[in-house]
Amino acid sequence: MSADNAMESRNNRDPRVSADAPLLEARGLRKHFPLRGGVLQRTYAWVRAVDDVSFDVYPAETLGIVGESGCGKSTLARLILRLIEADAGTVRFDGQDVRGAAPPQMKRLRRDMQLVFQDPYASLNPRLTIEDAVAFSLLVHGTRAAEARERARALLGRVGLDPRLYGRRYAHELSGGQRQRVNIARALVLDPKLLVLDEPVSALDKSVQAQVLNLLADLKAERALTYVFISHDLNVIEYVSGRVMVMYLGEVVETGTADALAQAPKHPYTQALFASAPSMDPDRRMDRPPIAGDPPNPIDPPSGCRFRTRCAFAMEQCAQAPPALRPVGPGHEAACYLFS
């Protein structure tokens, strides 16, 4: 329990007064995807998936990234791990430049930063037994076969899958929750420092979701892991994160501790996001929807503040230039002209 508490207090401390150097530093990340069409496959538009996103992740904390579809959160996960190349910006992991790393150095870096995807079935090779799936990356990194299998089996046991019962099974023989446990074991087998979790519980039933969230919390404490936890579910994000970053159409609109955001969300979008979540109380139903409309298409986002088309407080200047992130409290920033 004391380890948990220690973790909790590290989680919630103000990062600016911390002596620790960040484990992960992202600065000015940008990724625009071209849309091509016609016989010549000319680019006719750009999807502005991630635009000028900067953040730090400190050792042993959980940074939650929340936002709706098209906000760029999954693209951001892939940029962090350099599964896709950024158009601009830098990523530093443990002081090393990730975007500039040569292939051998990149392979070493990848040991330390791993990804767990949303769909636990699509991300497992259907032709490998789960034991082999977990051992695979050890083999790639030069571990002997016998030892790799031994470590894979131990880790399967740790994530709650008895290797004697499950080791030789294939992904299709497991339930969704069990598959996600396999993915977590696979991500952990190289002893990474950072786990990027992209909607890791969104495809699971609620009763199983709780099992996986508890497992992730235990593993984090045991192994002093650092998490970047991406989800569209604000309740889950608030529950797992020390700090939270809210994204809208490729940009960061607010960051702060999970507590500060839950108690006093500043950006009108964050407020709407909290107010839109069902209350779980039939006596406190919504009187009216907090905001109108759908998130606009990231192909042609609104000028200035991208949220202005759905914002009840939109002013003239919101259309002219995008507001910068500004401090609105200790360790709490929002990108909105209401606070400048």
Add this chain to the structure above:
Amino acid sequence: MALLSVRELSVEFATRDGVVSAVNGVSFSLEAGQVLALLGESGSGKSVTLRAILGLHPAVRTRVGGEVLVKGQDVNRLDEPSRARLRGRIVSTVFQEPMTALDPVYTIGEQIAETLRQHRGHDHAAARRRARELLDLVQVPSPDRCLASYPHEISGGMRQRAMIAIALACEPELLLADEPTTALDVTVQAQILWLLRDLQKRLGLAVIFVTHDLGVAAEIADEAAVMYAGRIVEQAPIRELFRRPAHPYTEGLMHATVRRGQKGRPLVPIPGAPPNLAVLPPGCAFAPRCPIARDPCRITLPSFHPVSDGHVARCHFVTPGGSS
């Protein structure tokens, strides 16, 4: 007479792995203007129940037992033309994924008009007029543009509004909604829930709302039936269900769901996984995962025990007036 009365409904599918009992003896009834949430996780039989109400299960490799009475008529004994009339005029449906439920090669306007021509015999001009009215009813901001759009040209929220417009085209009395907000973003979900609640009240619709989400049920339902492994395990007025969940599964689900302000308090998951529907245990299907299960639970299927007025739970250890 109840608008809808489902008696001992069972649905079995013949599969390669044997006969799967997706729904086992489900009974409930619904009065005009009432909103019932069918709550359950994947494989609980909630969507299969909904389809059986429409008589949508193909006869091949499916056996449907029991009765589904809509205004006294048994859906499963009607011939196909009468069933089609029933679907158009009395019962209508909204599905989870508007992108797959709508036809991609017709405009929204054509699809609404088609429904009206089929079921109402409207001519072209009258169908167009009524289509526009319907889009106003579901609060589409620019109805004329929406009428002329193909499904892929409008947003997910607009598509779901268009689906609702089609469902309401023939002024049904009963709306069956199968996870209609699950594929939507949370800010859009809030809008669609609010719209459905508003329409339900204004039009006096009876609604069966299938959902896996306790929060969504709390927002919309008058009453909830919780399903597990093809059976209703608990049924209660919605406030009562949240105040005093009586079945250990319902209670477990409430404790396992992350709520706002949960931080710092651990989640209590339900151990294990739902049973294989091809080999259901003889007793209570939840017994292998239940914290209070004892020998009788593994042998005899519990019947419904009263908890309070209108609140029943299928558990041997329920006592009236209190939780198990």
